[in-house]
Amino acid sequence: MQLDPLLGPEGQTEFLLGNEAVARGVYEAGVSVATTYPGTPSSEIGDILYRLSDRMGIKFEFATNEKVALEIAAVASLGGLRSFVFMKHVGLNVAMDSFMSLSGAGAKGGMVVFSADDPSMHSSQNEQDNRFLGKFAKIIVIEPSSPQELKDFVVSAFDLSEEVGHPVLIRSVTRISHIRAPVKLGNLREKREWDYRKDTSYVLLPENAYKAQTSIVNRLDKVNSSKFRDRFNIAYGSSSTLIITSGAAYNYIDEALQMLNVRARILKIGLSFPLDMEGVIQEIERADTVVFIEEGGPFLEEQILSTCALRSINRKFHGKLNGAVPTSYEMDVDRVVGFLSKIYGIQIQTKNPVPNIPVREPVLCPGCPHRATYYVATLAMKQKGIKHPIAPTDIGCYTLGYYEPYGLGDFCFSMGSSVGSSSGFAMNSKEKIVSFIGDSTFFHAGIPALVNAYHNNHNFLLVIMDNSVTAMTGGQPTPESSPPFKRVDIESVVRGIGIRNIFSMDPYDLKNSLETFKKALSTDELAVIISKRECALEVDKKKPLSELTIFQIDQDKCNQCYNCIRNFACAAFYVEDGKVKIDPELCDGCSVCSEPLVCPFNAIEEVKT
Amino acid sequence: MVSIVFAGVGGQGVITVAMIIGRAAVLEGKNVLMTELHGMAQRGGKISVEVRIGDYKSAIIPGGTADAIVAFEELEAVRNVAKLKEGGIILLSRRKIHPVSMTMKNQNYPDELIQNELNKYTMMNVEADQVALELGYKRVANTVMVGAVYSTGLLGLREESLITAIKESLPEKVWKVNLLAFEHGKRLLPVEAASSL
Ligand code: SF4
Ligand code: SF4
Numbered sequence: 001m002q003l004d005p006l007l008g009p010e011g012q013t014e015f016l017l018g019n020e021a022v023a024r025g026v027y028e029a030g031v032s033v034a035t036t037y038p039g040t041p042s043s044e045i046g047d048i049l050y051r052l053s054d055r056m057g058i059k060f061e062f063a064t065n066e067k068v069a070l071e072i073a074a075v076a077s078l079g080g081l082r083s084f085v086f087m088k089h090v091g092l093n094v095a096m097d098s099f100m101s102l103s104g105a106g107a108k109g110g111m112v113v114f115s116a117d118d119p120s121m122h123s124s125q126n127e128q129d130n131r132f133l134g135k136f137a138k139i140i141v142i143e144p145s146s147p148q149e150l151k152d153f154v155v156s157a158f159d160l161s162e163e164v165g166h167p168v169l170i171r172s173v174t175r176i177s178h179i180r181a182p183v184k185l186g187n188l189r190e191k192r193e194w195d196y197r198k199d200t201s202y203v204l205l206p207e208n209a210y211k212a213q214t215s216i217v218n219r220l221d222k223v224n225s226s227k228f229r230d231r232f233n234i235a236y237g238s239s240s241t242l243i244i245t246s247g248a249a250y251n252y253i254d255e256a257l258q259m260l261n262v263r264a265r266i267l268k269i270g271l272s273f274p275l276d277m278e279g280v281i282q283e284i285e286r287a288d289t290v291v292f293i294e295e296g297g298p299f300l301e302e303q304i305l306s307t308c309a310l311r312s313i314n315r316k317f318h319g320k321l322n323g324a325v326p327t328s329y330e331m332d333v334d335r336v337v338g339f340l341s342k343i344y345g346i347q348i349q350t351k352n353p354v355p356n357i358p359v360r361e362p363v364l365c366p367g368c369p370h371r372a373t374y375y376v377a378t379l380a381m382k383q384k385g386i387k388h389p390i391a392p393t394d395i396g397c398y399t400l401g402y403y404e405p406y407g408l409g410d411f412c413f414s415m416g417s418s419v420g421s422s423s424g425f426a427m428n429s430k431e432k433i434v435s436f437i438g439d440s441t442f443f444h445a446g447i448p449a450l451v452n453a454y455h456n457n458h459n460f461l462l463v464i465m466d467n468s469v470t471a472m473t474g475g476q477p478t479p480e481s482s483p484p485f486k487r488v489d490i491e492s493v494v495r496g497i498g499i500r501n502i503f504s505m506d507p508y509d510l511k512n513s514l515e516t517f518k519k520a521l522s523t524d525e526l527a528v529i530i531s532k533r534e535c536a537l538e539v540d541k542k543k544p545l546s547e548l549t550i551f552q553i554d555q556d557k558c559n560q561c562y563n564c565i566r567n568f569a570c571a572a573f574y575v576e577d578g579k580v581k582i583d584p585e586l587c588d589g590c591s592v593c594s595e596p597l598v599c600p601f602n603a604i605e606e607v608k609t
Numbered sequence: 610m611v612s613i614v615f616a617g618v619g620g621q622g623v624i625t626v627a628m629i630i631g632r633a634a635v636l637e638g639k640n641v642l643m644t645e646l647h648g649m650a651q652r653g654g655k656i657s658v659e660v661r662i663g664d665y666k667s668a669i670i671p672g673g674t675a676d677a678i679v680a681f682e683e684l685e686a687v688r689n690v691a692k693l694k695e696g697g698i699i700l701l702s703r704r705k706i707h708p709v710s711m712t713m714k715n716q717n718y719p720d721e722l723i724q725n726e727l728n729k730y731t732m733m734n735v736e737a738d739q740v741a742l743e744l745g746y747k748r749v750a751n752t753v754m755v756g757a758v759y760s761t762g763l764l765g766l767r768e769e770s771l772i773t774a775i776k777e778s779l780p781e782k783v784w785k786v787n788l789l790a791f792e793h794g795k796r797l798l799p800v801e802a803a804s805s806l
Binding site: 337 | 618706711
């Protein structure tokens with residue numbers, strides 16, 4: 001492999017993932033401080049900065065949650081440094097309290113908040129459109145469309161932020177952040193010096209907050225100039241039909257028009273708030289039909305149509321507000337062709353149907369310690385006669401425990417919601433409550449809820465599944481990781497709250513874990529199990545090839561009781577004509593299935609090589 | 610202009626194959642877009658990567674327009690056929706990875722269903738795993754596949770670009786065996802079939 005492409009010289013073209021382009025943009029912009037809490041589809045930016053921050057001269061940190069991350073970045077900016085904080089869309093909800101105050105304080109060094117939204121919910125609980133949150137918080141909103149623009153707009157966003165003294169929100173989506181394309185690298189800006197001076201607008205007491213309102217308006221007014229418009233917006237094509245678009249949605253329009261063999265004038269907006277309204281209105285006045293095509297909600301459409309209403313400008317308007325354009329799920333060429341064909345009045349052929357074949361649902365990896373924990377949990381509850389447990393769960397790989405055969409998942413809203421909801425269930429329900437949370441999620445938002453549960457005397461069993469990494473986003477460190485970090489010990493945290501019923505288990509040891517779990521289920525007040533075993537993928541990364549072992553089933557010993565596939569269900573098992581087998585290429589060699597609690601007939605054994 | 614869907618299951622290295630081809634296109638100064646979709650599972654979930662070389666803005670391939678599906682798993686080949694254009698081809702490295710929900714219900718892999726679907730298209734088997742085993746290094750199966758895709762002529766890319774891209778994507782100590790794998794992959798498909806495309 002060659003030298004790291006992200007450190008390459010100006011003018012070089014590299015095949016970059018959108019998020020890699022963001023990291024390069026951060027480097028080019030002369031950013032001094034960058035922070036995040038990992039979340040898909042923004043995680044790769046953190047992976048890169050974690051690896052390259054020293055060489056890029058950036059102080060980078062994985063924070064315990066997005067709010068902390070945002071506050072660290074805000075201070076860097078107020079001290080004159082360029083600072084960058086990034087997260088997935090729902091992460092901005094966590095940071096929202098301080099995000100709302102950013103506009104009041106403004107920015108000294110350029111400050112950019114980056115949100116990677118996830119339309120169609122490829123790996124999220126909703127598809128919220130964070131442009132609305134930017135406008136709500138009175139923060140400038142910028143929307144790139146491609147990896148190249150991600151990099152370029154990051155740099156321009158920092159310049160803009162400094163020129164007007166105000167923070168900027170960049171909104172990306174999965175289909176920009178997770179696209180790869182050639183990206184031409186640019187030159188490096190110089191870094192700023194730390195120069196912190198006290199300012200009343202950083203202390204948002206009512207008196208100061210009152211004054212800040214005027215400065216927010218003044219700063220946003222400065223953005224309304226054509227100078228900024230030309231940096232971010234483009235228009236082309238001649239037609240009496242005008243398409244106003246932005247972000248990922250833009251990428252599908254040219255091809256859709258080509259397929260339909262029709263024309264339109266395209267206005268692609270990169271600076272979405274505050275809008276260059278005069279420029280937009282001029283375009284609308286020249287058109288007779290206007291179509292709004294956006295990824296997410298009617299963000300541009302609402303802003304523009306209110307102005308049109310005020311100025312009595314009437315055209316044939318089509319978009320999400322009149323139902324011509326769908327409001328849910330991500331766009332693609334097929335969808336754009338679908339609704340544009342109706343607007344243009346063109347018949348289209350229907351496409352080949354997708355054949356009806358078995359689904360392949362997401363599964364826990366072979367060797368995953370969560371599977372062992374869930375297996376023990378279901379077994380312990382069965383043995384204790386708990387037939388209808390209530391099992392709040394949380395955000396992480398282990399949310400997959402919701403699926404059969406474990407079926408453990410009654411509630412999952414957001415990071416940490418397993419613990420808060422457990423209090424809600426405990427307050428009202430007579431059923432046993434057993435809830436599940438991962439280590440990283442526990443640190444992120446579980447602790448305040450657990451304090452609440454202890455303080456208010458709620459009775460439930462919380463299982464903290466500690467695999468020592470933030471696994472679902474690719475294995476980032478957690479507060480437990482050490483060195484060079486100081487290690488925070490989960491058990492000490494739980495004990496520090498005052499909780500007495502604390503149990504630890506190694507889920508790979510099914511027999512002892514089962515006893516521990518049953519003991520924990522017998523306690524009559526708040527109890528915590530810490531189920532500790534490192535993520536199987538992390539272990540694989542460290543394991544030398546020579547240490548690979550795998551397991552197979554001795555067909556002579558197998559009694560075809562099917563306990564292994566029905567109740568344990570490792571993803572490496574398969575069935576051929578009634579015979580259970582283990583796919584040697586999938587088996588991780590964890591050995592858990594060979595324990596008598598999974599295979600009572602000792603039919604599963606290590607393959608001797 | 611060419612659009613290809615690469616399909617498989619998480620952990621099979623589908624993304625690396627697409628990356629090599631994308632990098633090769635960049636080396637030739639071409640525009641290339643690649644989008645990858647994998648859900649919340651780190652391993653064992655379905656994966657499809659779409660690659661488009663040429664003057665495109667959309668990385669997502671519209672239905673019925675892909676020139677080829679390059680699949681590393683049988684069920685996943687079929688899952689993506691709606692993307693294939695009329696006359697498009699499927700290159701398949703035969704591998705069955707059983708969905709857990711079928712195993713739990715004690716069901717066999719749906720061989721018949723898959724064959725019935727595949728029979729509707731021009732399909733070529735690529736014995737990538739076998740070649741890799743012969744080379745004594747299981748993990749180069751994906752590079753064998755790169756060679757097979759190249760031999761169809763669909764990519765419109767030069768051999769040197771692919772070779773450089775393989776080197777740029779993999780650590781130096783495995784270059785030799787991977788270049789050998791590429792070489793074998795090139796010769797896997799029946800020559801007439803390959804050149805008639
Ligand atoms: S649990 Fe053991 S005996 Fe029962 S089907 Fe599985 S391998 Fe065979
Ligand atoms: S040893 Fe058993 S449980 Fe572990 S990965 Fe292999 S088949 Fe799955």
